[in-house]
Amino acid sequence: MKATIRDVARLAEVSISTVSRxxxxxxxxxxSKRDRVLEAIRQLQYQPNAFARGLIYKKSFTLGLLIPDIENLYYAGIIRGMQDACNKLGYSLMISNTDRDQERMLAYIDAFHEKQVDGIVLASDRLYPEYHERLTRCRIPFVLLSTHSDEHEVPSIEVDDEAAAYDAVKFLIDLGHREIGMIGFSHHDSIAGPPRYAGFVRALAETGLEDNAGRVKNANHRFEEAYQAAHELFTAYPSLTAVFCVADEFAMGTISYLKDRNILVPGQVSVIGFDNLRMAGMFIPKLTTIAQPIYELGYRAAEKLHELLTTGKVEVLREKMPHRLIVRESSRERGAP
Incomplete structure (x- = not known):
C-alpha cells in the first residue's frame, strides 16, 4: 500500500503539519525533526499526491491550453514546447480542441475553471469580448499564443506576421519573379491573415508590383481547401511564376495542384510556405518557407504564464519572437535552368 503523510508523521514521531513544513x-x-522526517520519507518512499500538494499551496499546478485544431501539425510543436516547460516548472497540462467554435470555447473555459487550473494559454484565436469577460469573471490568468489583443492589456507571444510575410515575398521578388500570387486565410476573424496579407502588399508596393496585390485566393486551414484555392488562383492568373502561401499546408496543397497539372515546381512556379512544419523538409520538393520558432513559442508561453502566476505581471507584455527564411527546393531564380 502506498505510504501516506500520516505514515511519515507516525514513523518520524512528529505531527502531520511538521511533515508538510x-x-x-x-x-x-x-x-533534528527535519532529519527524522526526511529519513522517514526515504524509508517509506513517500510521494505527496497532487491533491494534497494543491491543498498546501492553494494551487492545482495545472495549466490549460486551448487550441483551434489539434490535427494541425503546427500545434504538435506548440504542445511539445509547452509540455516540456510545464515539466520543468512543475505543472501538468490539460489540452482542449475548440474548432474555433465560440460555444465550445466558453464551455472549455468553464471546464478549466471547474478543474481549478492555475492559468490558461489561448492559442491562435481572436480574444472575443465573451472570452475576455468569462476569463475575467472566473479570475483565471491567461496568456495569448500566436495571437494578441489590441483592446486589452493581455500578455501575448507571437512572431511579427507582417514582417515575416514581407520577407517571404521580397525573397521571391529578389529571385526575379514579377507575377506573384498568394494563398491566404479565408476566415474573417483570422489574427494572422490580415498582417500576412499586409506584408505581401508592402513587398509588392516597394518594387512597383502593386498589380499583383489582388492576385489572392483564400482557404481555411486544410490542404484540400488550399488545393482548390490554387485551382482558382491559376485559373484566374495562369501567368503566375511564384506563390506565397500563408501556411506550409497551403504550400503543399498548391504544389500538389501544380503537379497534377504537370506544372513544374520550382522549374515553372516557385512556392514559399510559412511555419516550417516538420513535414516541410520531408515534402517533395522540400519547402522553402518562413520558419516560426514553434517549439519555443509553446515553451515561452508556459514560462510567460508561470511568470504571471508567480509575480502577478510579466516583464514584456506583447512579446515577438524571431522568424527566419529557410531556403529549400520549392523556389528558384526566375529563368534559371
Whole structure:
C-alpha cells in the first residue's frame, strides 16, 4: 500500500503539519525533526499526491491550453514546447480542441475553471469580448499564443506576421519573379491573415508590383481547401511564376495542384510556405518557407504564464519572437535552368 503523510508523521514521531513544513518550507523546522522526517520519507518512499500538494499551496499546478485544431501539425510543436516547460516548472497540462467554435470555447473555459487550473494559454484565436469577460469573471490568468489583443492589456507571444510575410515575398521578388500570387486565410476573424496579407502588399508596393496585390485566393486551414484555392488562383492568373502561401499546408496543397497539372515546381512556379512544419523538409520538393520558432513559442508561453502566476505581471507584455527564411527546393531564380 502506498505510504501516506500520516505514515511519515507516525514513523518520524512528529505531527502531520511538521511533515508538510519539511516538504514545503524546510527552513522553518528544527534540524533534528527535519532529519527524522526526511529519513522517514526515504524509508517509506513517500510521494505527496497532487491533491494534497494543491491543498498546501492553494494551487492545482495545472495549466490549460486551448487550441483551434489539434490535427494541425503546427500545434504538435506548440504542445511539445509547452509540455516540456510545464515539466520543468512543475505543472501538468490539460489540452482542449475548440474548432474555433465560440460555444465550445466558453464551455472549455468553464471546464478549466471547474478543474481549478492555475492559468490558461489561448492559442491562435481572436480574444472575443465573451472570452475576455468569462476569463475575467472566473479570475483565471491567461496568456495569448500566436495571437494578441489590441483592446486589452493581455500578455501575448507571437512572431511579427507582417514582417515575416514581407520577407517571404521580397525573397521571391529578389529571385526575379514579377507575377506573384498568394494563398491566404479565408476566415474573417483570422489574427494572422490580415498582417500576412499586409506584408505581401508592402513587398509588392516597394518594387512597383502593386498589380499583383489582388492576385489572392483564400482557404481555411486544410490542404484540400488550399488545393482548390490554387485551382482558382491559376485559373484566374495562369501567368503566375511564384506563390506565397500563408501556411506550409497551403504550400503543399498548391504544389500538389501544380503537379497534377504537370506544372513544374520550382522549374515553372516557385512556392514559399510559412511555419516550417516538420513535414516541410520531408515534402517533395522540400519547402522553402518562413520558419516560426514553434517549439519555443509553446515553451515561452508556459514560462510567460508561470511568470504571471508567480509575480502577478510579466516583464514584456506583447512579446515577438524571431522568424527566419529557410531556403529549400520549392523556389528558384526566375529563368534559371
Amino acid at each position: 519539511v516538504m514545503n518550507a524546510p527552513e522553518t523546522v528544527v534540524a
